[in-house]
Amino acid sequence: MKFAQLLAVSTLAVMAAAGAHAKTLVYCSEGSPEGFDVATTTSGTTMDASSDAMFNGLVEFAPGTTNVEPGLAESWDVSEDGLEYTFHLRSGIKFHTTDYFTPSREMNADDVIASFLRQGDPESPWASYLPGVTYEYYSAMEMPTLIKEIQKVDDLTVKFVLTRPEAPFLANLAMPFASIMSKEYMDKLEAEGNMAALNSEPVGTGPYQFIAYQPDAVIRYQSNPDYFKGVQKIDDLIFAITPDPAVRRQRLEAGECQIMPYPAPADIEALKSNDNLTVMEQPGLNVAYLAYNTTQAPFDNPEVRTALNMAMNKQAIVDAVFQGTGVVAKNPLPPTMWSYNDAVEDNAYDPEKAKQMLADAGVENLDMEVWAMPVQRPYMPNARRVAELIQSDFAQVGVNVSIVSYEWGEYLKRSTDPERKGAVILGWTGDNGDPDNFLAVLLGCAATGDGGSNRAQWCNEDFDALIQQAKVTTDQAERTRLYEEAQVIFKEQNPWATLAHSNVFMPMSKDVTGYVMNPLGRHSFEGVDIAE
Amino acid sequence: MIRFLLGKLAYLIPTFIGITIVAFGFVRLLPGDPVLLMAGERGISPERHAQLSAQLGFDRPLVVQYLDFIGGLFQGDFGTSLATRRPVLGEFLTLFPATVELSVCAIILATLIGIPLGIFAAIKRGSAFDQVSMGAALVGYSMPIFWWGLLLIILFSGILGWTPVSGRIDLLYFFRNGTGFMLIDSLMSGQKGAFTSAVSHLILPSIVLATIPMAVIARQSRSAMLEVLSEDYVRTARAKGMSAWRVVGVHALRNAMIPVITTIGLQIGVMMAGAILTETIFSWPGVGKWMIDSISRRDYPSVQGGLLLIAAVVMIVNLIVDLLYGIINPRIRHS
Numbered sequence A: 001m002k003f004a005q006l007l008a009v010s011t012l013a014v015m016a017a018a019g020a021h022a023k024t025l026v027y028c029s030e031g032s033p034e035g036f037d038v039a040t041t042t043s044g045t046t047m048d049a050s051s052d053a054m055f056n057g058l059v060e061f062a063p064g065t066t067n068v069e070p071g072l073a074e075s076w077d078v079s080e081d082g083l084e085y086t087f088h089l090r091s092g093i094k095f096h097t098t099d100y101f102t103p104s105r106e107m108n109a110d111d112v113i114a115s116f117l118r119q120g121d122p123e124s125p126w127a128s129y130l131p132g133v134t135y136e137y138y139s140a141m142e143m144p145t146l147i148k149e150i151q152k153v154d155d156l157t158v159k160f161v162l163t164r165p166e167a168p169f170l171a172n173l174a175m176p177f178a179s180i181m182s183k184e185y186m187d188k189l190e191a192e193g194n195m196a197a198l199n200s201e202p203v204g205t206g207p208y209q210f211i212a213y214q215p216d217a218v219i220r221y222q223s224n225p226d227y228f229k230g231v232q233k234i235d236d237l238i239f240a241i242t243p244d245p246a247v248r249r250q251r252l253e254a255g256e257c258q259i260m261p262y263p264a265p266a267d268i269e270a271l272k273s274n275d276n277l278t279v280m281e282q283p284g285l286n287v288a289y290l291a292y293n294t295t296q297a298p299f300d301n302p303e304v305r306t307a308l309n310m311a312m313n314k315q316a317i318v319d320a321v322f323q324g325t326g327v328v329a330k331n332p333l334p335p336t337m338w339s340y341n342d343a344v345e346d347n348a349y350d351p352e353k354a355k356q357m358l359a360d361a362g363v364e365n366l367d368m369e370v371w372a373m374p375v376q377r378p379y380m381p382n383a384r385r386v387a388e389l390i391q392s393d394f395a396q397v398g399v400n401v402s403i404v405s406y407e408w409g410e411y412l413k414r415s416t417d418p419e420r421k422g423a424v425i426l427g428w429t430g431d432n433g434d435p436d437n438f439l440a441v442l443l444g445c446a447a448t449g450d451g452g453s454n455r456a457q458w459c460n461e462d463f464d465a466l467i468q469q470a471k472v473t474t475d476q477a478e479r480t481r482l483y484e485e486a487q488v489i490f491k492e493q494n495p496w497a498t499l500a501h502s503n504v505f506m507p508m509s510k511d512v513t514g515y516v517m518n519p520l521g522r523h524s525f526e527g528v529d530i531a532e
Numbered sequence B: 001m002i003r004f005l006l007g008k009l010a011y012l013i014p015t016f017i018g019i020t021i022v023a024f025g026f027v028r029l030l031p032g033d034p035v036l037l038m039a040g041e042r043g044i045s046p047e048r049h050a051q052l053s054a055q056l057g058f059d060r061p062l063v064v065q066y067l068d069f070i071g072g073l074f075q076g077d078f079g080t081s082l083a084t085r086r087p088v089l090g091e092f093l094t095l096f097p098a099t100v101e102l103s104v105c106a107i108i109l110a111t112l113i114g115i116p117l118g119i120f121a122a123i124k125r126g127s128a129f130d131q132v133s134m135g136a137a138l139v140g141y142s143m144p145i146f147w148w149g150l151l152l153i154i155l156f157s158g159i160l161g162w163t164p165v166s167g168r169i170d171l172l173y174f175f176r177n178g179t180g181f182m183l184i185d186s187l188m189s190g191q192k193g194a195f196t197s198a199v200s201h202l203i204l205p206s207i208v209l210a211t212i213p214m215a216v217i218a219r220q221s222r223s224a225m226l227e228v229l230s231e232d233y234v235r236t237a238r239a240k241g242m243s244a245w246r247v248v249g250v251h252a253l254r255n256a257m258i259p260v261i262t263t264i265g266l267q268i269g270v271m272m273a274g275a276i277l278t279e280t281i282f283s284w285p286g287v288g289k290w291m292i293d294s295i296s297r298r299d300y301p302s303v304q305g306g307l308l309l310i311a312a313v314v315m316i317v318n319l320i321v322d323l324l325y326g327i328i329n330p331r332i333r334h335s
Helices: A002-021 A044-047 A109-120 A134-142 A171-175 A182-194 A195-199 A245-253 A266-272 A304-313 A314-322 A352-362 A385-397 A410-414 A437-445 A461-470 A478-491 B001-027 B032-042 B047-057 B063-076 B088-123 B128-139 B143-161 B182-189 B194-229 B234-239 B244-280 B287-296 B302-328 B330-334
Strands: A026-029 A059-063 A068-070 A073-078 A084-089 A147-154 A157-160 A210-215 A216-221 A236-241 A275-285 A285-293 A326-328 A367-371 A399-402 A423-429 A497-511
Touching: A068 A171, A068 A497, A073 B182, A109 A147, A109 A157, A109 A182, A134 B032, A157 A210, A195 B330, A210 A314, A236 B143, A245 A266, A245 A497, A245 B143, A266 A275, A266 A367, A275 A367, A285 A478, A285 B234, A304 A352, A304 A385, A304 A478, A314 A385, A314 B128, A352 A385, A352 B032, A385 A399, A385 A423, A385 B330, A423 A497, A423 B032, A437 A461, A437 A478, A437 B047, A461 A478, B001 B302, B032 B047, B088 B128, B088 B182, B088 B194, B088 B287, B088 B302, B128 B194, B143 B244, B182 B194, B182 B234, B194 B244, B234 B244, B244 B302
Parallel strands: A026 A236, A367 A399, A367 A423
Antiparallel strands: A059 A068, A073 A084, A084 A157, A147 A157, A210 A216, A216 A236, A275 A497, A285 A423, A285 A497, A326 A497
């Protein structure tokens, strides 16, 4: 009896002690992940839940920046001609040991090769391991035409041979789709005929490892005891899926979670005034713009585009629509991006001069369409309102605007039509922190045409030559100079009216320490601690 | 009775075929294209678009896609979600218990409050109680669910701190391989406080989801009771000197309940619609929230499979109601 009592008391004591030391962080996330194989998705919510929590790449973005730093590769060499990237892998990296997989070896070159081949080799069984699966980022970052081959030099050395020099290649490898998976685990699933489990029972090398996912409700992780950058201070990480921003706020205030993304703009002031909370804020790596169709008269004339930009009171628009959560944009690059050209001067708001310039260009009684998208995006809280303000500004200079909108999918498609009329409001959030990801994707000649992302259909030879040259130059100082010059041409030509860069907010309990905001808009809990 | 049942079942077949067409057609009538939504601001070249559409089978004629859908149904295959790439039936079965649990609690709440409210209002016709309760029912019926849910959260969870904000149970508790019914799982787990936590999480969403059905049931009970109370046999019972409670409780109630049961049955369908909003606001992982997400992503297989499954549930519930109706009222099954 006494023994039983002693046992019970000691068990309770151990449990209490364990309870006291088990630190739990609850994140009220905004949606459900599509799965946990991040290469198959383009959704930021899925990236947060998979790559940021559980995986590493060969290289990674240093926390809070878009600078590339070593990840699973401790160093790398680039050949003189920029065609060969040799990565030297860290030794002793362990994949997660979970209920469903126990690794028998450490990470090596085979894992790296398998992680890329499954996306790039159409003959691989992994190319179609889920119904309708695609590797959209792998294709969007042009990997299929860029990577000629991947060679295993030895167990801890991998060489990527490219078909052409590509300066943003390293930044691309730091993106979620390039997360390294365990080949041993993939082989096991293939042998068991259970390949779909790669998307539901993930195995990575990252700071947290997977415990369970209750669809649409909760994702549970625990700290990875073998993490190569050090064991996390948080023992249990929980994503409590809470789609409504007002409810997320209530949960945060009630202590049901300690940190949340995407507060409703109207709630930000109240959250800031709550003594128990901290609201972190950072300029987003994004831009909202109004793209003229530069192939159609009169918008093919840069003078007309500049005049219209001068007719627009951008400060008033940003004040009214972003309500303190955004700043006026003058360049297509956001100010936090390296090579942002702060010397560029924006076209001043001057409706009188704009009117004169339009008259000089022979434009009278112009009727034009302004397209406003039907949805909120991270870079744009209310496009309709922006369009209405532009409409009223343009009326001052005698330009009659009709506002056009379509369902979001249709909007995205029709706005790429080379025959599209007028100007379209849209924006962009950076994928990898490289200026090429803005300038080439949104303004390069290759992105014009039906289905392309250059909605201005603007193809300027001088501009394009600069960004093409920057793309194959590896010297960062030289690239910076080229991009700065490109921004000057952009401003002279004005294919867009650059509208705004929005800020991103992250409310959290004052007990949370060590959280670093990610400029790419993702959410990682590596290095986070919580006061008990 | 068997003939009655067979008659009802025969009626279900054309309804079911109709529903497959509506479910299949509905999401395709909405403008929007899942491939375009997937590509986002980046855009997609016409070649890549064609390639992806072909891979997903959207390039085939609609009739072929429809027949494929129907062919799959015969093999128990409801399709595969475009977003999660999991079988639609599996997704539905994972999320359905949460919706059932919430709906059952809500319908019980609506019935337990709605029927007595309606009956008392009928007995005390024209009194202050009648006017206040029927006024409240009218307000409840017109309540915007989203606003109402948020108001209750702010009041009871935010200001008073009596109930949790959202979710199904405190995150402290975690059951593997449960039934999906949180009340049952928490009870079976034997973990201290788990069941209480599950119940406390059900309170606000049940109230919100029950609000409209409660109002409908109360009004229906009142008018049915009023009608029955004016019948000859009630007058006879009274004339024979029966107590007022016996007249109402024994003679009037049973007959008054016939239309009320139909109403309750019909409220199941209304509830599925209410669940969409209630689940979204309370982060309740049920099929309503899943449908909303799937529609906004234009996840064709999930929407058509999900709608069909929800419709099937509503049809089965209505069938059960019809049968109950037949049991209570023999005239129905013999007519």
